[in-house]
Amino acid sequence: ELLDWLASEFVAGGWRMKPLHRQIMLSSTYRQASVQDVEKSKHDPQNVWLWRFPLKRNEAEVIRDTILSVAGTLNTQMFGPGVHPRIDPSVIATGSTSKWPVVEKEGPEQWRRSVYVFVKRSVLVPMLEGFDAPNATTTCDRRLVTTVPTQSLQLMNNVFGNDQALLMAQRLRREAGAELPAQIDRAYWLAFQRPVTDGQRAAAVEFVQAETEQHVARLKDDASVYEADRANVAAERALADFCHVLLNANEFVYVE
Numbered sequence: 001e002l003l004d005w006l007a008s009e010f011v012a013g014g015w016r017m018k019p020l021h022r023q024i025m026l027s028s029t030y031r032q033a034s035v036q037d038v039e040k041s042k043h044d045p046q047n048v049w050l051w052r053f054p055l056k057r058n059e060a061e062v063i064r065d066t067i068l069s070v071a072g073t074l075n076t077q078m079f080g081p082g083v084h085p086r087i088d089p090s091v092i093a094t095g096s097t098s099k100w101p102v103v104e105k106e107g108p109e110q111w112r113r114s115v116y117v118f119v120k121r122s123v124l125v126p127m128l129e130g131f132d133a134p135n136a137t138t139t140c141d142r143r144l145v146t147t148v149p150t151q152s153l154q155l156m157n158n159v160f161g162n163d164q165a166l167l168m169a170q171r172l173r174r175e176a177g178a179e180l181p182a183q184i185d186r187a188y189w190l191a192f193q194r195p196v197t198d199g200q201r202a203a204a205v206e207f208v209q210a211e212t213e214q215h216v217a218r219l220k221d222d223a224s225v226y227e228a229d230r231a232n233v234a235a236e237r238a239l240a241d242f243c244h245v246l247l248n249a250n251e252f253v254y255v256e
Contacts, residue, residue, distance in 0.1 A: 034256045056255045057145060060131035061114035064160075067247055068111050070190040071164040072171040075112045082118030085110045085125055086159065092123055106163065130154045155248045165244035169236055172243070180205055183239060191246040204242060211238035 006020065013019045024030055034053040047054055058066065068074035086103040100123050103110060117125060121136050130151050134140040155161050168190070176186040184204045188196035196204070215234035219225050225233050246252060 057253055058255060060128040060133040063131055063253060064114045064127060067164050071168040073111045073167050075108045077112060083110055083112050083116050084118050087125060091126060127154055127158060161247060165247055166240040168243040169240040180208060187243060187246060192251050208238045208242050211241045
């Protein structure tokens with residue numbers, strides 16, 4: 001019945017697609033949130049009747065670009081040749097020919113949007129491949145959306161994610177000042193585009209303070225850091241740990 005009605009509306013609208021798209025997208029069903037409802041879930045656990053918006057994970061390129069964006073490092077330069085992000089040498093060695101340059105430390109040159117990442121069929125950027133970016137060896141009419149442990153491991157352990165978490169922490173200190181609650185408020189706005197709740201702020205403050213104490217203890221034996229700088233370095237690294245937590249959150253990776 002719904003398809004028949006949409007078809008009749010399409011014909012009545014002069015066979016024009018845009019008004020039909022607008023009508024669908026402005027409907028209450030299309031504009032729903034993904035919030036769970038226990039009672040509705042009991043009656044329709046598979047969401048067949050569309051009582052909520054189905055959770056949708058961001059595409060691989062969007063996840064990488066968003067990490068760069070919240071860290072304040074996204075290079076918005078347009079056009080030009082493809083860029084080569086850092087890939088572990090062991091991954092590069094799997095290619096038939098070594099044509100991927102070894103990048104020791106990434107910078108703005110590599111931090112461009114993922115649409116500019118060079119695509120080599122025999123060597124794919126592990127982060128993009130892990131989040132189901134097409135492999136470019138076959139045609140792809142629709143991307144797969146998998147949920148596997150390696151995706152979480154990449155976000156937690158990948159050098160890219162750790163580096164960007166530290167750069168995000170530095171951004172918070174620049175933009176929000178030295179007060180930890182203000183830094184946490186800014187972090188939530190950047191990562192989730194929403195205000196932090198009182199409970200979340202309190203938990204975050206407790207987490208960062210505990211991490212700071214641990215980093216201070218570790219830095220006691222680190223001769224590369226001056227004693228006078230240890231408190232500041234420990235605070236920055238603890239804030240980076242908190243940023244890393246946000247970048248690993250489902251709310252960051254999924255569209256609600």
